[in-house]
Amino acid sequence: MKLSISLILFLIFSKNIFSFSQANSQGNLIVIPSGEVLASWISPLNPKFTLQQVSSQKSKKDKRENKNKNESIKKVKVKSFRIMPKAVTIKEFKYFLEKNPQWKKENISKLYADESYLELLSDELKIKEEAPMTAVSWYAARAYCENFGMRLPTTLEWEYVGAASEKIADANKDETFLKRILEWYGEPRTNNFKPVGSIYKNLYGVWDMHGLVWEWVEDFNSTFVTGESREDSSLNKNMFCGASALSGADKENYASFMRFAFRSALKGTSSVWNLGFRCAKDL
């Protein structure tokens, strides 16, 4: 009797130890409930408008928006999914590299990583193991997630989780929250990253969606943020096939615009010092 109890207890604990030894990547995913969001979350700017044109055409747009109020604001469904509570740490990624040496800096092809790849793993920098893993390319981040049967979150999923403050699910209209985010974005560079799980925990129990590092998403190349362009119409016809535009609302959310602008400047090989990631998984 005692033996069977202790055996069962042992199995339970060993499972925890096992998942711990996999450096916490598989266990403890948080379930995010399904919901509905504004389509502008995944397409904050219509490619036909730059920031400058947006402000000058505001009066025209307002008239049009009032006319077709129901039509212009599209909504998108978010299916329930699971996400890692914290960004992948240096310790976790190092473990992955040991088991998958083809992703080490000396073995990686230039097709999958640029010169800055893994630059923060250099011993001289002495960055703590619990800091978020950064300077990883999109391909490497994906490979990490795939290795544990997971994937990168989509932009929609990431923004959905990122919209939550400590108390409410959609804090995109909460000025204090937006102000905090912009303050974080304004902080100067430092190699001394705070450890994961140190900035703030949101309503779902997910840590540091803002304020620690930027994060990779699966479809980072799915938004079209054109730069300064005055001859807009011809340029766009030739550059983009845009059958429809999922956009309209929320141009006041400058923080989200910054994220979109940042993402649209990335390439798959980009290994940026403050760009990390976390993984997601279907239910």
Add this chain to the structure above:
Amino acid sequence: MVKNQNNDNENKGEHMKMKVEIHKIQRIQYILTILCCFLLVPFYVKANVSVNVNVKNSVSLYENKSEWQTQESDILKLEKFKGSYVVIGMIYTNCAYACPLTISKLQEIEKNFKIEKIQNYKFLLATFDTKKDKPEHLKKYLIEKGLDSKIWTFLYSAKESVVRELSVLLGISYQDLGDGDFNHSNVLTLLDPFGHVIYRIDNYNTDLKQFAEMIKKDLSVSGNKK
């Protein structure tokens, strides 16, 4: 007697000293020759590495080993197209605006190839649409457009992650609008017979003759087949 012994000892001492000196000198010489050999090594190493002129400093797209299905339902990897100049892009058949434009731009490029007597080329078009553009559908499209299947190959994958990966490799932005349509940028990439990118356009408002020009340029520096 003692004096002689002393002399002998002295001689021996000097002998020993001389031996030590000689050994020292020999050792120094030995070390110097080894060092000189190291100096020569870079020359040898260089000579061995840069023999093949065709090996460029860039990477080959064919390092990617994802699997695709052609319009004939053949399963292959992109490296299957090694040996020809390849123009690769992405479309979807349900596309009303830019995709027919893509086809016509490629046909323009083909016309120019014929004028410049370039024969060793292929056109690859991968689809964004994992749901609708299955191989049978792509085959219909190819026949509808009157395209030569010896030159044109359409590629399908059921996995969105594979399609997304190719778009990232080629630097093509795209968004699934969920209603069967896709927003996407217009990019055409030219690969040499080894899969290295030698030219790329990201909008169609450009001189398409450059494709033939870049092939001619590449031919003149390498020994590739025209």
